[in-house]
Amino acid sequence: MMLSRLLSNDYPRSRVLAVILLAIFLALAVTPFAIPGVKALNVAAKVLVFIVLVASFDLLLGYTGIVSFAHTMFFGIGAYGIAIASTRMGAGWSALVVGTACALALSFVLALAIGLFSLRVRAIFFSMITLAFAAAFQTLASQLSDFTGGEDGLTFKMPAVLSPSFELTERIDGRILCYYLLFVLAVVLFLALLRIVNSPFGRVLQAIRENEFRAEAIGYRVVVYRTVSSILSALFATLAGAMLAIWLRYNGPDTTLSFEVMLDVLLVVVIGGMGTIYGAVIGSGLFVVAQSYLQDLLKLASDAASGLPWLAALLSPDRWLLWLGVLFVLSVYYFPTGVVGRLRALGPAKTN
Amino acid sequence: MSLLATENLTIRFGGHVAVNGVTCSFEPGTLTAIVGPNGAGKTTYFNLISGQLKASAGRVTLGGRDLSNEPPSQRTRAGLGRAFQLTNLFPRLSVLENVRLAVQATQARTGLNLWSVWSDHRDLLQRADAILQSVAMKDKEHELVANLPHGDQRKLEVALLMALEPQVYMFDEPTAGMNHAEAPVILDLIRKLKADRSKTILLVEHKMDVVRELADRIIVLHNGTLVADGDPATVIASPIVQEAYLGVSAKEGA
Amino acid sequence: DSKEIRIAHVYSRTGALEAYGKQTQTGLQMGLEYATGGTMMVNGKKIVLIEKDDQGKPDLGKSLLATAYSDDKADLAIGPTSSGVALALLPVAEEYKKILLVEPAVADSITGDKWNKYIFRTGRNSSQDAISNAVALDKPGVTIATLAQDYAFGRDGVKAFKEAVHKAKIVHEEYLPANTTDFTAGAQRLIDALKNQPGRKVIWIVWAGAGNPFKIADLDLKRYGIEIATGGNILPAMASYKQFPGMEGATYYYFGIPKNPVNEAMVAQHYKQFKSPPDFFTAGGFSAAMAIVTALKKTNGDATAAKLIPAMEGMSFETPKGKMTFRKEDHQALQSMYHFKIKVDPAFPWGVPELVHEIKPEEMQVPIRNTR
Amino acid sequence: MNLKDFDWKPLALVPLLALIVLPFIGSASTWVTLTVAGLAMGMIIFIIASGLTLVFGLMDVLNFGHGVFIALGAFVATSVLGSMGDYTGSSSLWVNLLAVLPAMVVAMLVAGAVGLAFERFIVRPVYGNHLKQILITMGGMIIGEELIKVIWGPLQIPLPLPEGMRGSFYWGDAAVEKYRLIAVVVGSVVFGLLLWTLTRTKIGLLIRAGVQDREMVESLGYRIRRLFVGVFVVGSALAGLGGVMWGMYQQNVIPQMGAQVNVLIFIVLIIGGLGSTTGALVGALLVGLMANYTGFLVPKAALFSNILLMMAILLWRPQGVYALSK
Amino acid sequence: MSENLLTLSGVHTHIGAYHILHGVDLVVPRGQLTMLLGRNGAGKTTTLRTIMGLWRASQGRITFGGEDIAQLPTPRIAELGVAYVPENMGIFADLTVKENMLLAARGARSVQQIDRNRLEWIFSLFPAVEKFWNHPAGKLSGGQKQMLAVSRAIVEPRQVLIVDEPSKGLAPAIINNMIDAFASLKQSGVTILLVEQNINFAKRLGDSVAVMDNGVVVHAGSMKALAENEELQHSLLGLAL
Ligand SMILES: Nc1ncnc2c1ncn2[C@@H]1O[C@H](COP(=O)(O)OP(=O)(O)OP(=O)(O)O)[C@@H](O)[C@H]1O
């Protein structure tokens, strides 16, 4: 019953899926102690950030049916909020609070504007406009270098408790505390999103996605719902950005605003399964880990293929992007409904 | 009890006047059939009333309230319900969810409720169940709408309108493409509504036997203009209907 | 105590700067071999090179450097290619208290306000670039207009250039968006600014990355007697210099210019290995290797920062560009730059820069910008 | 097409824009230089966008991989032209063309052939689904770009303009680059051929119908598959041609060049309205002019000129200047 | 030359995981008008789509003029002389009425090349087609679209016409036109297979009749026999009428 309230009555609806989700949850919970090394911790933290970012995008894409390329803009705003505040005000909790609040406010205004504009033009145009808009925003961020650090970005410090130099006990340092801060944030934000999509509001969004015209006809003001949805998803993305900045203690245009990040998000949504929210967890887990270790893997493969120069050239770690591209193509081929969709179709076992 | 009225309602598409200065009002408790040849402007007239199209001129009022500048959703909330001629549903949601969405739309604020869990709203579920019973579709409640045959989609179209519980019901050829075994379900529903005597019902229908049986009043549109209005027997007998619509005299003459 | 000296090289193996990064790696490898006489040993310890691909992403670079220092137990690190990455790496070196030898990222702030004591740089900085160009062009009676990309790199470059110009007159600064493809408007403004000036007229271009600002020459600047000047670049980029015989500027490196045994050895080795001359960034990688090995020899193979920092401060070492010296104050390696003039030689697919004058470190007042 | 029905307003925007800025620029010769350069730039943009008018505008395939064909065309051109130094070195335009024309043909053939494979393996499973198109073609784009790096290396490769195409013509103080005039000629030919095929033959109709309801087109007895493949190949080949023109304009090519122009050409099509060749031309000309005018008058704003232009146009005509259906 | 132009024997069709047709046997005699009746969801539309190759028969034979067409691609089937009016009408909404008609006329490169007399005949049957000639087809009223859909199918002569519920949503006068159209088409030797709910329509036109239920044909015979046999009508009434 507790669980059911937490999950908003939206169960994984597949036993395998439930097991995988639980495994990811546990793995993320114990990473700092179970897997040694800086790299593993960094990967796990990135997974946490991506879960929130991707889930927030799923609200927009999977549930409302809006294809926006400007989502990373809000992600960037969140990260810049923390970065700029921490640079200007010095490291401290108040900088985090002020930075996040300002970022949320800016995101709110921009999302409102975009949401209202989206109604004037057809969906596909809207996507292209957001694409251009996001590109312009990125350039703007690098041009306002006095403020944003330009292309070079900003490096800043965190409150002492969250810094690597802080040591609580022998094994627990500031990095680990910072990790658990992210972990808690990610869990809370994820459950909140799950609740939103399963609320009456969430259902209306689905209706709009399916047939906007009819949704309006039965009495739902599509403008309002669309706008609220894009604002909500923007706010969650902003928080994801803040999480990333807290973890990296760095932010720059390429880190949060680049189109590459947007692509990663799109890919993760699709791999995981659109319109499921759970897909964000699976997708992020799979993708971030794959991305982080892809080059290592390719190195092994190309060494193995060293006898065949052509194959070795293709498998070279330098060409890791090639394989990411292949991943894009294959995931559309083989996971049209994402991992979650696949698993649910396999065995509709109820974990009730 | 409110009265639906249109005053001088007109719409032009380029040079073509699809609905031309139609002034008419509809009393609660009556079923008015709207007939006319294909392209006469019947669906367009509905579109103007329910707000899918914006009138070039004229007003739509319900119980004295001017709705002319309201978007469709607000008109629906004000009490204008509408079923579509071409089926228009939420294809990748289940039958039950389709109806539940319509039921939810009648609730004042639930739509923007972000924080409660949908499946906890028992009241919505019960209403939706009752409606599905009434159109004999309870057994298909978990099917995806996209997989339903045409006839069932038509029934669901009507079920959504029922779920809205409006003051004015607008049916646009509700039984088109339904066979004689299925159509009675829909016609029964309309009869029941009519028996209620408090609802305003508008019905576009080409099947004259249905019109004869159900209608209290018939209005005839021709080239966008209202050309006849009155009790069924008189209107059907009028030469304009016989010729332009039923094509009778032309046939008989030949 | 350990039998190895582990050096991490964090650079752009892939990404936008892939071509540059790979040159650095080649130079570094060659340099280590040259400096150790092919043994890859210093004081009985084996040098192990760990490669990390930052893909040009600062966040990734940060995590890679931390991984290198901690998981891979690297004693010191070299890199990265991009200035953005470099700035993100600086605090990591400080956190882990290990040396980071910056090569070839150019931003002034690396050895400026973002500097910390673990940071050294063999690469030239933007100021050195700009000042050497200024020295090459700064003559009485010359009128200069600048053309740069509208972001920090371009604006800083122009600023340093202006500070170093004393005799010539600067009449116009044109900044264009980094993604500009059509230069007509900018060219028109530059022409308007220069055409009625007396004497020698020069447009000094500082541009990196996409877009080809030399296209402004197609508007026939010669009509107004306007010349173009710019710094050096990698060889493929200097292909477009072929259209500008006689163009002057100052460069960091061109394989045919420096005359010293180290350069001769590198050029010979590079031709042997790749059948082509070493390029811009190869020289930088080579210099970094020379710096490291020289320092390690001084500390008898001790790679801790505590030993290396005092050893390296003020240290001079041989490179393909001749002698370099780490300035004590900001750990920037002071080095010669080359005033060149382009000659067209059909044997080369690029415009060949011929040495006019070697600009010695003493001739350039490279400012110290950190707050030590 | 009926001339009487033709909607002149969008076309009139082009001279209108030019006239409005005249007083701000002041000098007539500067204005001529900027205007002619801008229009010619528009023509170059039109050439690189023309392939996408077919693929995106008509077939409704959001091909983010389109840029790869542009890059591919340019790289092929470096190889072809590189091996014909004698012809490109000559200062006679006609001798130059002996090298440039084969380069164009080879680039179009190669891009077309790769387009065939791209359609088969990347696009075919996703007709009708924009989101999947974005993802899968993006994957295709990455793969293509990396393969270019495998074949030609990651470095930028110079693509020097043949001698005879360098320099400018002069009208008094105003200068117009020769190469831009060549682009105008090529662009006009492409425009004419496209317009003719799409409005005077049934193919255009069939494509548009096929996008709306493939099953019905097949039921009418047309092999829609083959047609779509054909259109895609032609679109890719045009991109290859665009790549040659763009590469020669830039005078050097990099593997990322396709990605760099992607957004630009999408903007052009949106301004023009999907599926309209005339619209794409108008969009390209407006973009070309706007870039030069803002670049001269307010360089800071040049960066946003395209976006502002697009927003303004969409507020005027939400479907683009020449929308197919009104 | 076979007696039956189109035959289906033992045709099974699956749509995804659903088994829809369970062995349909149907004959369409040459030169006749065959009515296909059945309640909603009986599988009529599926049968027509299977004939057109839009869904593949998983089992069974479909022959057209003696040739097995079960595995042919749709365009091939159309080229053999089959015209199809789908249930949803398949109008190209963004194209004008003229362009819709031009596409249906496979032999014509431009409107001028369409047989003028045939066009005039169509205009006389369905005046709306002429009236809205240059309008986007998507803007037509429901009934007008239906008229356009049928007009498209008959703009060039075809051997067999397969039509899914042409009368739905048509005004009585137009239904009469439609009946006239089919009658005169039949006269000119065209074979017609018609799915219909309107029993009067069926009675006035049909030569033979087949009734479907649950994915199989449960009755086949002549229309005349059915019309005269009250009892049979009654037993099939629940299914068909
Ligand atoms: N959006 C529109 N743009 C242009 N013309 C339109 C539009 N909507 C309808 N029309 C035209 O208006 C006329 C009336 O159409 P309407 O759909 O109201 O007819 P109807 O009476 O419902 O006919 P039917 O019985 O066939 O459904 C038709 O001629 C149609 O072509």
Ligand SMILES: Nc1ncnc2c1ncn2[C@@H]1O[C@H](COP(=O)(O)OP(=O)(O)OP(=O)(O)O)[C@@H](O)[C@H]1O
């Ligand atoms: N795309 C689909 N996926 C799954 N099932 C389908 C699909 N389309 C149709 N069906 C099912 O196939 C069965 C037959 O449908 P069909 O459309 O052939 O019936 P019909 O006889 O034409 O009915 P109607 O008179 O309502 O048009 C129905 O039970 C329907 O639910």
Ligand SMILES: [Mg+2]
């Ligand atoms: Mg209608």
Ligand SMILES: [Mg+2]
């Ligand atoms: Mg059917």
